[in-house]
Amino acid sequence: ELKVEQNPLFLSMQEGKNYTIYCNYSTTSDRLYWYRQDPGKSLESLFVLLSNGAVKQEGRLMASLDTKARLSTLHITAAVHDLSATYFCKGGGADGLTFGKGTHLIIQP
């Protein structure tokens, strides 16, 4: 059974700083997804990573995947308040998909 661990689970940072959220998974995962969830809202898809070495960027967010290390990262560059949200990674394959616990990110002005 695939286990997905995110860390940190809670992160408070200042605007303008850089930081990285880590997502480790226990067994082979065909793909890795990242989502954003705002309070009281549903999940918004950010990135889908399908192969080793995949890197995707959108604005101040960049996601990467290292299948050999079973690790995906979500890097935040020069954080702004609007990026405050909970971020989830999700991995898996044909047998189902497993979410991490989520990283609650607060960006303070």
Added chain:
Amino acid sequence: KAGVTQTPRYLIKTRGQQVTLSCSPISGHRSVSWYQQTPGQGLQFLFEYFSETQRNKGNFPGRFSGRQFSNSRSEMNVSTLELGDSALYLCASSLVGTGNFYEQYFGPGTRLTVT
């Protein structure tokens, strides 16, 4: 294109009752998955339906069931509700099943409160 819709958005039930939640996927999407989100357990996979057949099932008791209709709309049912069933239930649709590399699009969720 309309997104994934879920009804009702909010629901309050008492222990022992049963509840049915509905999900309409994005037009053309044939796969519907259900997730339960709670503060303690996070997001947990319930089941996935594709072309009216259940393809995958998470680790939930038999009180949780679902089905999919020929128009891809899906319902999930929870019988004999327990306090611990209070959660946000999210539905996600994709073009094909999760065994393929297609993105899932999530609905707004149904907030179920069991008293």
